[in-house]
Amino acid sequence: MVIVGMGCARRPMNVRAPIQLPALALPILVIPRLLLLLISPVKPLFVDRYVLYSSIGFALLLGAGIDGFHKRRLSSRTSWVAALAVLAALLPPTLYLRMPQSRHDDVIAIGNAVRHAGRPGDGLLYLPGRHRVWTGANPEDTRFLTDLALVQDPTSSNTLAGVELPAHDIPARILKFDRIVAVRDPEGAPSDSNSQEEAKTRTLKRYFRECGATRVTGARITVYVRKVSRGRSTPCGG
Structure with missing residues (x-):
């Protein structure tokens, strides 16, 4: 996969219009999880580490949202409130993932x-x-x-x-x-x-x-x- 990715990166692209971020981020976030869930009734394959990389899609969408707040030229107070809201939403699952209780097996x-x-x-x-x-x-x-x-x-x-x-x-x-x-x-x-x-x-x-x-x-x-x-x-x- 790494070799294929490097080859694609070196290949010149003739794209008339830039790819919109949601069109890139949503498939990265959704498709790996969806495919494993669909296959699981036939052969259980869903393991969290198999789809961990797909969190990149969520990071891209989150970054786009923060960038959108910035481009609106909102007040400094509003920006801080938005940043703290994002932090408050992400902190509990971040801490939980680092605890033994988050694992299905130890x-x-x-x-x-x-x-x-x-x-x-x-x-x-x-x-x-x-x-x-x-x-x-x-x-x-x-x-x-x-x-x-x-x-x-x-x-x-x-x-x-x-x-x-x-x-x-x-x-x-x-x-x-x-x-x-x-x-x-x-x-x-x-x-x-x-x-x-x-x-x-x-x-x-x-x-x-x-x-x-x-x-x-x-x-x-x-x-x-x-x-x-x-x-x-x-x-x-x-």
Whole structure:
């Protein structure tokens, strides 16, 4: 995209009339958000960072509005009132965006919860697998755990969440472990429906019992132990 943009910038333009600012700013502001919203019912793709750049359109429109106030040659008092009104409108969302509460998920807290819940040799499951990106920021959080469903990591597969095993291979891999740390959506959140996620959930429900959960912003870290292992139940303590 950068190369295309540089090429367009160097190409001479034969434009008879200048482009009006609203014709430039409104598409930048609206189109990216609209496209992602329209696609989301088919495949959820709407993430705030994907449309953050479109705020440039709002900045252009806001700048045009301020410039319009200036060109009207209003009194100094009126200009200050207008500037303070803009500041008062923008300050609350600006501060909110810089607070942890503005995030749908807190990857630092999630990583810390996984590290404290897991013990060396435990299995690790992501439900669903796309949540593997939550712990990707700090590999130390999962260093001593075995990612049970992963067959190809994100780096080698050139993907965000890696490639998982086929559904029919997942149960056998899970049953090799007596203690598993599961990284899940919060309670009540809609879950992904595919054969791999169903295999994980079905195996946990049949052969494991829940030993406790830690809830953080946007996620739930649950520890599971085998109901019966080598003739005895596995205690929650390990």
